[in-house]
Amino acid sequence: MSPVISVSNLNKTYASGFQALKNINLDIRRGEIFALLGPNGAGKTTLISIICGLVNPSSGTVLADGHDIVREYRLARSKIGLVPQELTTDAFESVWDTVSFSRGLFGKPPNPEHIQKTLRALSLWNKKDNKLITLSGGMKRRVLIAKALSHEPQILFLDEPTAGVDVSLRQEMWQVVRSLRDTGVTVILTTHYIEEAEEMADRVGVINNGEIILVEDKTELMHKLGKKLLILHLPQPLYALPESLGAYQLELSTDGTTLTYTYDTQRQHNDIIALFQDLTTAGIRFRDLETKQTSLEEIFVKLVRNP
CATH class of the missing domain: 3.40.50.300 (P-loop containing nucleotide triphosphate hydrolases)
Structure with a gap:
């Protein structure tokens, strides 16, 4: 057509x-x-x-x-x-x-x-x-x-x-x-x-x-361009990340109460399962979790600033 x-x-x-x-x-x-x-x-x-x-x-x-x-x-x-x-x-x-x-x-x-x-x-x-x-x-x-x-x-x-x-x-x-x-x-x-x-x-x-x-x-x-955030809410503050979790590029909040894992939408669920397993091995527990999706607005700003 x-x-x-x-x-x-x-x-x-x-x-x-x-x-x-x-x-x-x-x-x-x-x-x-x-x-x-x-x-x-x-x-x-x-x-x-x-x-x-x-x-x-x-x-x-x-x-x-x-x-x-x-x-x-x-x-x-x-x-x-x-x-x-x-x-x-x-x-x-x-x-x-x-x-x-x-x-x-x-x-x-x-x-x-x-x-x-x-x-x-x-x-x-x-x-x-x-x-x-x-x-x-x-x-x-x-x-x-x-x-x-x-x-x-x-x-x-x-x-x-x-x-x-x-x-x-x-x-x-x-x-x-x-x-x-x-x-x-x-x-x-x-x-x-x-x-x-x-x-x-x-x-x-x-x-x-x-x-x-x-x-x-x-x-x-x-x-293609969207990112997802997996946010883990910890029961007690964490002051430093174990070296064993370095490959995940986790972001620890200033007060140490949340961990944020950023991944692209094409990433397989196996990666998240592996993260949970490694968190358990490192003795890190969480009381709640949430996910967020990159908005079109965030993608737009990124494209305009870095065409």
Whole structure:
């Protein structure tokens, strides 16, 4: 199956001489949730803006659902919905009217059933047809999503979609995004909430200094780069580790009450069994244990600092 978005040798240099994107090559699969991560100024918004037709590329090609964004810009843009970071809504227009107007901008005929379905999915529909001026920031964010979906795009860009949104509303929006993916819509997400990418994404791309440094299935990324911690809580403080345990590179806490063993996710369980046996031989007991998994945030920070 051909990718729904294909970026080839894409570069962007602004008039100031600043090169925001450097030879970007990226394919995004149809029907996936793709998380694009990167620090401020990494090039995320520039890349999205070029794909959506808001910024002109300096060189390279971009295909959106098979359509060149420059030569076939009308067809390409008709396939794309964009939810920007900024809350841009008309305070004196109804929710229904502003979403319907967005649909008309793409030359789509009126479709009240689709508009109502979209508003219901985002918990924006009611008989009184609330004015935007009465909506909270989080609800206005939902209106932006409804506007982006009004013309039934196959590709949806969410640029920091839950910025400033409370926890409960964020959870609801995650569910909406999943339901969109289930209908075949491809979702590209940029976020600073790493747990958002960890929760929802099928694949993760990391961009830094205008370059894509990694694209990987989220599960594979966690498997390859993730670490696990085995933390042993000791009944009495231990002031030094026996030399017989030196091969395990255990970390003893400052107060001597915990031992931490770090291992990669590909390590066999036999290694942990051997550790327990050697601890017993050394006369070290523990009263409790816990395990922790490296988060996507920790992996992201490591990649950006050491690309």
